Amino acid sequence: MAVASRLRTGLALATAPWLACHAPPSPAPATPENVVQILRTGDAIGVILPVAAGSALLSPCTRVRPQGIDAPWHPSARDVERFEAALPELVQHHKQCFGEDRSDNLRRYRRQYTGFWRGGERHLYVNFVPTRVVAREFADSWFLGPVGYCDGGHTYFGAEFNLEAGAFVAVEFDHDFSGSNGPCGSIRPG
Secondary structure, eight states: OOOHHHHHHHHHHHHHHHHHHHHHOOOOOOGGGSOOEEEEETTTTEEEHHHHHHHHOOOOOOOOOOOOOOEEEOOOOHHHHHHHHHHHHHHHHHHHHHHHHHHTTTTGEEEEEEEEEETEEEEEEEEEEEEEHHHOOOOTTTTTTTOOOOTTOOOEEEEEEEETTTTEEEEEEOTTTTSSOOTTSOOOOO
């Protein structure tokens, strides 16, 4: 113990001049792009993921992913509000795809929001995961990065929304182990 103490002290004294010249950089300041933002919009509870985590969200394993992404972009709470305001009409129009259990009960889903640029326009991408699954499996991590299951089936889905046009581009449902992704598979409203 005494030897280790002396070695640590000796090492500290020997390296102190080097540390003074080569101190580690201070952490990056907190900006909206690197801070998790949990929010409630009406009945919806979701998280705007930091840009790095959000970029990973754009590569789901068993649903069609957004194509032609130019660059990541960090959405605001106002962007999320626009998406959430448009969502009920989409679900009502495509009830056969969402099923009765989801069409009126989207509050049963946690959302993970991220954004990207395509062709000079901002797009919002949203991952929907059942709240019961988040509570059981991802309670400590759903707000840090993408969650869900590969082959989760049509109860997991993602939606892409063009903020410039104020319109949905696509809704993609996950495939299950058999390769099925529910009654619709995907919705392409435009």
